[in-house]
Amino acid sequence: KQEVTQIPAALSVPEGENLVLNCSFTDSAIYNLQWFRQDPGKGLTSLLLIQSSQREQTSGRLNASLDKSSGRSTLYIAASQPGDSATYLCAAQGGSEKLVFGKGTKLTVNP
Amino acid sequence: EAEVAQSPRYKITEKSQAVAFWCDPISGHATLYWYRQILGQGPELLVQFQDESVVDDSQLPKDRFSAERLKGVDSTLKIQPAELGDSAMYLCASSPRTSGRNEQYFGPGTRLTVT
Numbered sequence: 001k002q003e004v005t006q007i008p009a010a011l012s013v014p015e016g017e018n019l020v021l022n023c024s025f026t027d028s029a030i031y032n033l034q035w036f037r038q039d040p041g042k043g044l045t046s047l048l049l050i051q052s053s054q055r056e057q058t059s060g061r062l063n064a065s066l067d068k069s070s071g072r073s074t075l076y077i078a079a080s081q082p083g084d085s086a087t088y089l090c091a092a093q094g095g096s097e098k099l100v101f102g103k104g105t106k107l108t109v110n111p
Numbered sequence: 112e113a114e115v116a117q118s119p120r121y122k123i124t125e126k127s128q129a130v131a132f133w134c135d136p137i138s139g140h141a142t143l144y145w146y147r148q149i150l151g152q153g154p155e156l157l158v159q160f161q162d163e164s165v166v167d168d169s170q171l172p173k174d175r176f177s178a179e180r181l182k183g184v185d186s187t188l189k190i191q192p193a194e195l196g197d198s199a200m201y202l203c204a205s206s207p208r209t210s211g212r213n214e215q216y217f218g219p220g221t222r223l224t225v226t
Contacts, residue, residue, distance in 0.1 A: 041222065043117075046216065096167060101155070103151065
């Protein structure tokens with residue numbers, strides 16, 4: 001059974017800082033890994049999807065990497081802004097197509 | 112840009128009452144998912160449809176929950192009777208039929224509070 005863990009559970013940084021969010025998964029037989037952003041009381045916004053054959057994906061200030069062999073993914077946020085404050089969720093997709101989510105990292109960027 | 116639609120956005124109901132949620136996926140998306148997210152947790156899959164057929168409902172509490180997607184387009188999730196522990200965010204997602212990315216697109220969710 002796939003289990004996804006995100007560390008840290010919460011992170012507070014000053015504006016402008018570069019930061020890394022971590023995601024680990026127990027079953028390396030994944031189809032892809034997806035990173036989401038969730039604002040309080042809202043739905044999920046997809047940020048990046050990395051296929052199992054890929055090593056990383058980039059979108060603007062965001063870069064996500066995937067290391068299947070070690071069961072790890074990281075989300076790198078450059079030059080953080082207060083508007084980046086949200087909960088970030090990673091999810092692994094296996095052959096059944098369902099997403100298995102971590103509990104998320106709550107990010108606060110202080111002005 | 113096409114989006115997944117859900118209604119209502121918020122629902123407050125009393126314990127033992129019936130409640131229903133509606134989801135309209137992105138046009139042309141064959142796969143539809145219902146997830147439940149308890150506060151402070153990640154979403155967990157309740158049921159997955161491929162067109163009008165249920166593919167996975169192993170985590171759906173079938174004594175009180177039911178889901179349908181009669182014409183393979185929009186879907187309804189029902190709870191009867193609601194219990195206090197059902198208070199959560201109910202999220203609907205869809206993905207296209209094509210293999211490969213299988214990226215899931217989420218709706219805004221329905222926040223259920225059972226009193």
